Amino acid sequence: MKNLSFTQEFFLCALKPQGSTTLTNSTESSTCLLAGGLLELLMDCYISIDDKKKMFVNKELSSDKMYLTPVYELIKNNKPMKIETIAEKYAFDFERPDELFKSVGRSIVEDGYVIEESNQGLFKNKVRFLPNESEVTKVVEKLRAEFLEDGNVSDEAIVLGALLNKSGLIKKYFSKYELQKLNDRLKEIKQSEAGTLIKNMVDYIDTWIAIMIAIISTSVV
Structure with missing residues (x-):
């Protein structure tokens, strides 16, 4: 079986055991799936953020990242946009969240x-x-090992942990004690001498999700 990206792992962990037509904790999880896709594109240099905090496309999407097409095309087909504009376009076009849900899901069927x-x-x-x-258990156990044992935490685990935490799904898998340990490690990472990109990623997740949940929640009221 191929290794999953953090976006695909988040999707897997956000499904209900009996199956889902939308992600558990729908608004929060849909928002986190979008944030995960944006971060994955950013980390792999498919998109960039300019000094005005607007996103734009750098290069064509590779075949192994085609499940991110709904997010990539949203940015490619518009002039550079701030995250607020991306969130609005994502929230007010009801097909986009469903397209991303199907695209990520189908990428891990085979x-x-x-x-x-x-x-x-x-x-x-x-x-x-x-x-x-x-496979859900394997993802969770890998995440638990990275955050609860001594040693460095990978970039991918940091993002996955933050996404599960922000979506509220982490409570399905971590005890109260383990959740506190995860939060403590995330705080340590933000305050440490780690690479700037990692600090920015955690900050992006916090900021983007707050913005997007506010916009998406308004759109469905």
Whole structure:
């Protein structure tokens, strides 16, 4: 089985055991999925942020990142935008969150991380993904080992931990004690002499998600 990106791992952990047509904690998780996609594109240099905090495309998306197409195309097909504008376009076009949900989900079907089912009910355009629970457990145990044991925490684990934390999903997998340890490690990383990119990533997650949840929540009221 191929290794998953933190966006794909977040998606897997955000599915309900019985299967989902949308992510658990829908607004928060949908927001975090978008934030994860943006961070993945940023870390792999597909997009950049200029001095006015606007995002723009640097290069064509590679074949192994095609599941991020809904996010990538949103930026590519518009002039450079701030995160507030991206969040508004994402929130007020009801197809975009569903496109990203399907795109990420389908990218991990072939390797057996999820099973895709078509909805036979009233909403036949809906797709349901059922997670492979043993693979969910592997992701969580890997994350737990990185944050709760001594040693460095990888960039990918930092992002995944922050996304699960901000979405509220971390409580499904971590005890209260473990959650406190995770928060303590994230604070340490932000205050340490770690690379600027890592500090920025954690800050991006905090800032972006606060902005996007506010906008997306308003759009669905």
